[in-house]
Amino acid sequence: MLAHIITIGDELLIGQVVDTNSAFICQELNNHNIVVDEVVSVHDDRQQIVSALDNAMQCADLVLLTGGLGPTKDDITKLTLARYFGGELVENDEVRQHIFELYSSRPQVFNSLTATQWLVPQNAIILPNRVGSAPLMVWMRHVGKREVIVASMPGVPYEMEIAMREQVMPFVEAHRTLTNAIVHRHVMVYGIPESTLALQIAQWEAALPETMHLAYLPKDGIVRLRLSSYGEASAAQLDERVSVLLPLLGDAVVATEDKPLEVLVGEQLLRLHATVGSAESCTGGKIAALLSKHAGSSDFYKGSVVAYSNEVKMSVLGVEKTTLEEWGAVSEQTVIQMAQGARRVLGTDYAVATSGIAGPGGGTADKPVGTIWTAVATPEKVYTKLLHLGTLRDKNTDRTTVAVLVNLLRILQNK
Amino acid sequence: MLAHIITIGDELLIGQVVDTNSAFICQELNNHNIVVDEVVSVHDDRQQIVSALDNAMQCADLVLLTGGLGPTKDDITKLTLARYFGGELVENDEVRQHIFELYSSRPQVFNSLTATQWLVPQNAIILPNRVGSAPLMVWMRHVGKREVIVASMPGVPYEMEIAMREQVMPFVEAHRTLTNAIVHRHVMVYGIPESTLALQIAQWEAALPETMHLAYLPKDGIVRLRLSSYGEASAAQLDERVSVLLPLLGDAVVATEDKPLEVLVGEQLLRLHATVGSAESCTGGKIAALLSKHAGSSDFYKGSVVAYSNEVKMSVLGVEKTTLEEWGAVSEQTVIQMAQGARRVLGTDYAVATSGIAGPGGGTADKPVGTIWTAVATPEKVYTKLLHLGTLRDKNTDRTTVAVLVNLLRILQNK
Numbered sequence: 001m002l003a004h005i006i007t008i009g010d011e012l013l014i015g016q017v018v019d020t021n022s023a024f025i026c027q028e029l030n031n032h033n034i035v036v037d038e039v040v041s042v043h044d045d046r047q048q049i050v051s052a053l054d055n056a057m058q059c060a061d062l063v064l065l066t067g068g069l070g071p072t073k074d075d076i077t078k079l080t081l082a083r084y085f086g087g088e089l090v091e092n093d094e095v096r097q098h099i100f101e102l103y104s105s106r107p108q109v110f111n112s113l114t115a116t117q118w119l120v121p122q123n124a125i126i127l128p129n130r131v132g133s134a135p136l137m138v139w140m141r142h143v144g145k146r147e148v149i150v151a152s153m154p155g156v157p158y159e160m161e162i163a164m165r166e167q168v169m170p171f172v173e174a175h176r177t178l179t180n181a182i183v184h185r186h187v188m189v190y191g192i193p194e195s196t197l198a199l200q201i202a203q204w205e206a207a208l209p210e211t212m213h214l215a216y217l218p219k220d221g222i223v224r225l226r227l228s229s230y231g232e233a234s235a236a237q238l239d240e241r242v243s244v245l246l247p248l249l250g251d252a253v254v255a256t257e258d259k260p261l262e263v264l265v266g267e268q269l270l271r272l273h274a275t276v277g278s279a280e281s282c283t284g285g286k287i288a289a290l291l292s293k294h295a296g297s298s299d300f301y302k303g304s305v306v307a308y309s310n311e312v313k314m315s316v317l318g319v320e321k322t323t324l325e326e327w328g329a330v331s332e333q334t335v336i337q338m339a340q341g342a343r344r345v346l347g348t349d350y351a352v353a354t355s356g357i358a359g360p361g362g363g364t365a366d367k368p369v370g371t372i373w374t375a376v377a378t379p380e381k382v383y384t385k386l387l388h389l390g391t392l393r394d395k396n397t398d399r400t401t402v403a404v405l406v407n408l409l410r411i412l413q414n415k
Numbered sequence: 416m417l418a419h420i421i422t423i424g425d426e427l428l429i430g431q432v433v434d435t436n437s438a439f440i441c442q443e444l445n446n447h448n449i450v451v452d453e454v455v456s457v458h459d460d461r462q463q464i465v466s467a468l469d470n471a472m473q474c475a476d477l478v479l480l481t482g483g484l485g486p487t488k489d490d491i492t493k494l495t496l497a498r499y500f501g502g503e504l505v506e507n508d509e510v511r512q513h514i515f516e517l518y519s520s521r522p523q524v525f526n527s528l529t530a531t532q533w534l535v536p537q538n539a540i541i542l543p544n545r546v547g548s549a550p551l552m553v554w555m556r557h558v559g560k561r562e563v564i565v566a567s568m569p570g571v572p573y574e575m576e577i578a579m580r581e582q583v584m585p586f587v588e589a590h591r592t593l594t595n596a597i598v599h600r601h602v603m604v605y606g607i608p609e610s611t612l613a614l615q616i617a618q619w620e621a622a623l624p625e626t627m628h629l630a631y632l633p634k635d636g637i638v639r640l641r642l643s644s645y646g647e648a649s650a651a652q653l654d655e656r657v658s659v660l661l662p663l664l665g666d667a668v669v670a671t672e673d674k675p676l677e678v679l680v681g682e683q684l685l686r687l688h689a690t691v692g693s694a695e696s697c698t699g700g701k702i703a704a705l706l707s708k709h710a711g712s713s714d715f716y717k718g719s720v721v722a723y724s725n726e727v728k729m730s731v732l733g734v735e736k737t738t739l740e741e742w743g744a745v746s747e748q749t750v751i752q753m754a755q756g757a758r759r760v761l762g763t764d765y766a767v768a769t770s771g772i773a774g775p776g777g778g779t780a781d782k783p784v785g786t787i788w789t790a791v792a793t794p795e796k797v798y799t800k801l802l803h804l805g806t807l808r809d810k811n812t813d814r815t816t817v818a819v820l821v822n823l824l825r826i827l828q829n830k
Binding site: 035037393 | 425426427430431432433434435437438439440441442443444445450451452455456457458459463467486487488489526529546548571573599609610611614620628629632633634639641673693695700701702703704706707709710711712716717718719722723724726727730760761762773775776805807809
């Protein structure tokens with residue numbers, strides 16, 4: 001089954017909004033073994049929408065659209081689709097009823113524009129939108145011998161995600177013809193640059209059969225290797241290849257699954273019934289935000305001190321004035337005291353700490369931009385690591401966050 | 416001048432990576448008054464790349480490609496483009512020289528795969544890639560009467576961003592024919608739902624001339640209104656319309672420029688020579704990460720306490736045990752003490768605080784999921800606000816972050 005995705009909205013094409021919807025939809029389809037052939041973003045423009053649809057209907061079995069369903073004038077997707085499939089907009093009682101219920105506790109948002117939301121294409125199947133007022137619309141059409149499913153969803157990410165999971169995918173599953181499954185295996189590798197890694201595993205890669213495909217996905221110091229089969233190779237065959245790969249990579253392997261780093265860290269902490277906190281200077285709360293990102297994180301994450309200024313490093317974390325004066329804020333000595341201070345002040349078993357020059361300014365000859373000290377304090381000792389990164393601020397803080405979480409993960413994995 | 420963007424990579428179409436490159440490129444082009452007509456994402460697949468190129472060359476004056484330039488086997492963009500324009504790959508001495516210099520301090524990454532990086536299409540103009548080893552390639556071709564510029568850039572976001580800013584845009588500017596300029600004006604509105612807002616300004620909107628276009632861009636409680644002209648309407652005419660719009664919106668206007676909220680907050684703090692910190696429970700460091708995001712933020716941002724557990728609320732921020740017992744962690748009393756504690760402990764002029772039930776679990780009849788207390792402590796008093804949000808964890812913490820920064824901004828604006 002082949003899918004095309006069409007995301008609609010002027011805001012996407014002037015770069016005001018990053019299109020996260022496509023990635024979410026691709027992921028969902030991938031989980032259902034549906035291959036996405038193409039993603040295209042077009043303006044809120046009738047002709048562009050029609051031409052993208054024409055193109056998609058020619059080759060795809062499933063066409064998913066997002067965006068352009070709001071009540072305001074610039075949103076034209078609903079009418080465009082109604083006419084594309086040869087119809088007009090008509091009032092729909094069920095949708096009206098739903099919108100009344102949705103807004104019953106918020107009468108202030110109820111107005112004549114909301115009312116345009118229960119006008120729906122007469123030729124569409126309407127699926128319920130649990131969290132919003134825009135209708136979910138589905139069409140099924142024969143193109144030659146193929147039956148094509150076209151579904152239109154809101155562009156607001158959380159509405160789209162719920163629509164996709166609760167309505168569109170069940171509908172598609174109920175109507176699709178089963179095809180060959182895609183299977184993936186992942187290996188997360190840290191600390192080896194992509195091209196070095198590729199050479200290190202070149203022989204292994206060259207010996208892969210035609211039915212398997214290897215991709216390198218580098219990000220912030222981690223390279224995720226993804227080995228995929230498109231139906232012809234079995235999961236067991238993939239596992240066999242991975243078992244040959246792992247010894248070639250040794251200690252560089254962080255995980256053999258595709259989970260976010262903070263989830264892997266959380267799993268280890270839960271296994272050990274241990275808690276963690278952070279003391280952050282240059283990362284400015286990024287580690288805290290990751291550790292608290294997922295539901296249930298309060299079982300292992302207690303808190304953090306973002307000690308951006310030297311005063312906070314001293315007053316809250318207990319870093320000694322003489323340490324800062326003698327060695328500077330960006331030093332092994334400081335980052336050790338920060339990590340120890342975090343453990344003590346936050347009352348956790350483990351704590352990580354960061355202090356560095358994130359850039360773009362602030363570097364010296366001794367400590368150029370990208371010089372970043374990290375530490376992991378455990379109940380037994382403090383481990384430190386010095387990073388030499390680049391000059392890009394965001395990149396540096398992201399890479400530091402990954403580096404320190406990888407260090408923590410390895411220490412926890414060995415417990 | 417019309418542009419098409421083609422992003423290449425299997426990882427985009429299985430949803431493993433969010434395509435942030437398109438948004439960045441759209442923004443840059445928009446700043447240079449180039450209209451992006453379409454963004455398309457395709458697999459690392461020769462035929463798909465060729466077909467996307469064929470389509471783009473038919474209507475665009477500028478075609479920008481990203482991705483598929485790595486040294487590993489799955490990356491085929493370079494060879495595909497060389498052949499598309501009727502040539503092969505040849506060794507390039509300048510590129511080799513550059514790569515030697517780039518890796519001179521890191522000999523460990525130097526290997527035979529790196530060496531494939533100085534093979535470049537014989538028919539391309541090669542622009543220097545300051546930060547990476549992948550070549551930046553440009554072609555100029557006549558299609559009918561149009562001269563089309565095609566540029567290929569790396570997919571790694573920071574390499575692409577530097578390539579775009581330092582090389583590709585200057586090249587395009589040097590070769591383009593000047594056309595009508597696009598001008599935008601922005602108004603950021605907080606606290607009015609999109610459809611209510613649309614009604615509130617319906618008359619104003621209906622009176623806009625054909626040469627102007629209004630878009631509603633809602634996110635996390637803020638609606639950004641973008642009024643655009645495509646050449647025919649002047650900047651002065653846009654300003655005139657905006658000056659009529661503002662009185663209709665009253666206090667809901669947060670800003671009349673399109674800057675991130677944390678930048679607006681930072682500007683106000685600098686104006687007042689004041690400092691800020693945060694005490695975060697449910698937002699878990701998100702506010703800290705925003706306040707420290709930009710270079711120079713240490714001039715106004717001192718630090719934060721992420722008090723995820725009640726123990727940290729008491730021990731670090733000084734929230735009283737009786738307050739937590741009597742009112743609970745999610746209460747006005749607690750969030751007031753958190754904000755006051757943050758001001759005292761961090762030694763800042765202002766502090767914001769959050770405590771709430773982010774979900775999806777943890778709600779009670781009294782305090783359902785989405786119940787979130789926020790506070791802003793100033794030198795004079797503490798302002799509090801109760802939010803009733805939904806059940807989606809990430810959405811709730813994002814909306815809370817926006818709500819508390821808007822409150823802080825308004826207080827600062829009135830100083």
